[in-house]
Amino acid sequence: MPEAALAAAGPTVAGALRDATALLALARCDTPRLDAELLMAHALGVGRERLVLDARLPLDPSVLIRFDALVARRKAREPVAYIIARKPFRRITLNVDRRVLIPRPETELLVEVGLTLPFGASVVDVGTGSGAVALALADERPDLVVVGTDVDPGALAVARANGTRLGSRVEFLRADLLDGLDRRFDAVLANLPYVATGSELPPEVARYEPTTALFAGPDGLDIIRRLITAVDGISLVALEVGAGQAPAVAAMIAGSVEVVRDLAGHERVVVARH
Numbered sequence: 001m002p003e004a005a006l007a008a009a010g011p012t013v014a015g016a017l018r019d020a021t022a023l024l025a026l027a028r029c030d031t032p033r034l035d036a037e038l039l040m041a042h043a044l045g046v047g048r049e050r051l052v053l054d055a056r057l058p059l060d061p062s063v064l065i066r067f068d069a070l071v072a073r074r075k076a077r078e079p080v081a082y083i084i085a086r087k088p089f090r091r092i093t094l095n096v097d098r099r100v101l102i103p104r105p106e107t108e109l110l111v112e113v114g115l116t117l118p119f120g121a122s123v124v125d126v127g128t129g130s131g132a133v134a135l136a137l138a139d140e141r142p143d144l145v146v147v148g149t150d151v152d153p154g155a156l157a158v159a160r161a162n163g164t165r166l167g168s169r170v171e172f173l174r175a176d177l178l179d180g181l182d183r184r185f186d187a188v189l190a191n192l193p194y195v196a197t198g199s200e201l202p203p204e205v206a207r208y209e210p211t212t213a214l215f216a217g218p219d220g221l222d223i224i225r226r227l228i229t230a231v232d233g234i235s236l237v238a239l240e241v242g243a244g245q246a247p248a249v250a251a252m253i254a255g256s257v258e259v260v261r262d263l264a265g266h267e268r269v270v271v272a273r274h
């Protein structure tokens with residue numbers, strides 16, 4: 001298209017991205033350009049890599065309206081994953097909404113621990129949320145028998161829908177930790193709530209993520225402490241913890257204990273083997 005016709009056609013992809021990035025930076029979003037690109041790709045229904053090729057194209061007015069609405073939500077600090085309703089995690093993509101915590105990259109460490117299990121082992125992902133750990137592990141290790149549990153029916157509905165969409169054979173059960181489960185497992189993997197009640201959190205977390213997925217008493221360890229009392233005799237237990245909590249959790253759990261650090265160098269997962 002000639003330059004004059006392009007200008008008359010309204011904002012281009014590149015122009016709208018520039019404006020949105022400036023707006024999101026003013027709203028103190030951590031990664032304004034990346035967020036704008038993810039929202040633009042969503043509004044256009046294309047992959048993010050397509051935006052470079054289409055940078056000079058004028059935006060269809062209906063797409064611009066859609067994009068502006070998505071940017072307004074992000075400006076109010078709603079996480080991108082809730083706005084676009086999905087989050088990649090290892091080799092799979094999970095559908096997410098406000099009933100579940102958005103899976104974090106550091107939680108992929110729990111899956112890596114699960115990959116060390118012997119052929120055919122049984123494993124339970126306690127507090128499965130969107131089903132992230134259970135579904136990613138089952139995807140990478142089809143020989144394992146994988147179960148996901150959550151106390152929250154809303155979270156379980158999201159996990160089950162993800163399992164069905166991905167064609168996974170993971171079974172999802174409602175349970176308070178391991179209470180009432182009628183079988184023994186070789187391994188327990190868990191990213192349970194570990195934030196100290198009353199902690200200050202970024203707006204993305206405090207305003208949008210479910211409180212049942214976050215808070216666990218004055219030191220953040222109430223739920224993990226309770227789980228540890230129920231895992232006696234289980235061969236492998238891997239627990240994700242918050243910054244600074246690893247020594248306390250390692251001291252509570254029996255067996256040969258190792259602490260795995262995340263990419264930021266924080267002690268993130270306490271692993272106990274018998």
Ligand SMILES: C[S@@+](CC[C@H](N)C(=O)[O-])C[C@H]1O[C@@H](n2cnc3c(N)ncnc32)[C@H](O)[C@@H]1O
Pocket residue numbers: 100101102103104107126127128129130131132133149150151152155175176177190191192193194212213214223
């Ligand atoms: C921090 S979120 C983690 C979700 C998911 N594992 C992930 O990593 O994305 C914690 C999850 O534990 C669940 N939960 C909280 N208390 C629980 C309990 N007593 N028994 C089972 N699940 C629980 C919450 O509903 C929430 O889905």
